[in-house]
Amino acid sequence: MSPVKPTDLLGTIYAQWIEEISKYPDMSVGLLRIIFDDWQRATAEPGDVTYTHTSLGGVPGILVSPLGSDPRQMQIVMHGGGFALGSSASHRKLAGHIAKACGTMSFVADFRLAPEHKYPAQIEDGLSIYRALLADGYLPDDITLVGDSAGGNLAISMTLRAKDLGLPLPHQVLTMSPWLDMENSGITLVTNNDTDFLIAPEGLQANIDRYIDGAADPTEPGVNPLYANLSGFPRLYICAGDIESLFDDSARLHKLALGAGVDVTFSVGEGMQHVYPFLAGRHPRADEEIARMATWYLAGRPSL
Template sequence: MSSPTPTDLLGEIYSQWIDEITKHPDMSLRLLRIIFDDWQRATAEPEDVSYRHTSIGGVPGILVTPLESDPLQVQILMHGGGFALGSSASHRKLAGHLAKACGTVSFVADFRLAPEHKFPAQIEDGVSIYRALLEQGYRPEDITPVGDSAGGNLAISLTMELGALGLPLPGQVITMSPWLNMHNDGVTIETNDATDFLIAREGLLANIDRYIDGATEPTNPRANPLYADFTGFPRLYICAADTESLFDDSVRLNRRALDAGVDVTFSIGHGMQHVYPFLAGRHPRADEEIQLIAEWYRASRTAEGRQGAPELVDTTSSSTFQN
């Protein structure tokens, strides 16, 4: 039986990546990182959004500022890429669409990557960003950890870490196709293998080894949120495609959150690909998901007006991206 044909640009990009990786099985991690920065090609350039290279809490990244956004509300975007790939460059446009729809700014973090930096360096970087925002005057309820794929894991894990450290929790957490299961035994890894053009068990295992091998066990709740206690966790948004290999992770996350009494919303992209909001500006279902997230986010906001926005400092260089 022939393999399915990609039906959207994201599927085409994923297929191209896998073709090249298959042809060159000894491809270096450095080259893989260059390839994964191509992720941004799936996303249309959002209008009226500016970008600036900076750092927060000692962590470099890109500050994303939509026109007329509320500078008092900030998203911390932890990018996907298996803890070893991806960057602020690959995710800045996705962050732009999401921040613009929500009316916030966003900081896309270039947290330390595995295997050069094993677990829990990535979580520690997220906590450093959050601490710095609190110190600069941001209210916890105005800070939103956001993450896709492995970044979804990090968005949850850093929030759990904040609670363990006795810090106030953010008002909400947003995840897109989160990758949580470090056991690598989710049922949809097999059942959705033919419809997912990126994720395969072998690739997941390689990134698990890069992230936690020699550092911790796959049952550690800090590395695998499916083992975490979600009691008291903030409002949680999950979106995932029912045809992606990691769909089971989102199903199990939704169940665990609900069982713990969390206010959780689970949105399913039928027939879409892994992290389908990457198609923002190019696909109606991706645009719809961005709007659904924004509506969910705004529903938690109060009408309280505040003056005197704190400044996102720790600045290095700055630049603006062009189409």
């Protein structure tokens, strides 16, 4: 059988990364971060969106401002990258497409990264941003947490932590290919291994070690939301590609949310790679997904 080959730009980029990384198995985290900032190459530049480097709650990041967006509607974007990689630079264009479609502002957080900063530093930074928005007069109903891959984990974990702290919960949480299982037990890690051009169990384990080794057990709900009680959780959106290795994480999250009575939407991208909305402006399925997100977002807005 011939090896499976990428069918879109995102898969091609992932395959290029893995080819280069495999040549240098001892590559430093610093160099990996440089490589992962290339994530933005998959995304077309959204028109009529401006970006400002700033900080919220003491956390640096990029404020995303689509033309004509409602300044009192804010999305907090927790970027993916295994808790150790990725940045506001890698995700600003993706955040721009989502915010523009939803008619909101967005803040892409440069939260502290592992291994220099282990759990729960990333969640603490996210909640610092959330508290700062509340202190500035934003209503919880006007704040949406957004996250992809490890950032999807953080968006969910932030919400769970806010609940534990007695904070008002954000109205909505939007996740893309969330990485939740810190035990590396998902069945699609095996069944989709040949069709996913980025994710491999050994790479996941390296990031698990960077994030929680010595700081938490992989079954703690704070790091593994698949062990969490989702009762009372806000509206939840999940999208994932059915050929990606982490698809099972999304499927299990969907089942867990349904069982807890959460208002949850699960959108499956057939034949699509990990975090396929990165292809916004370059692939019709990614553009369709952004439109679905906007429809979901607007349907959940409280009546004004």
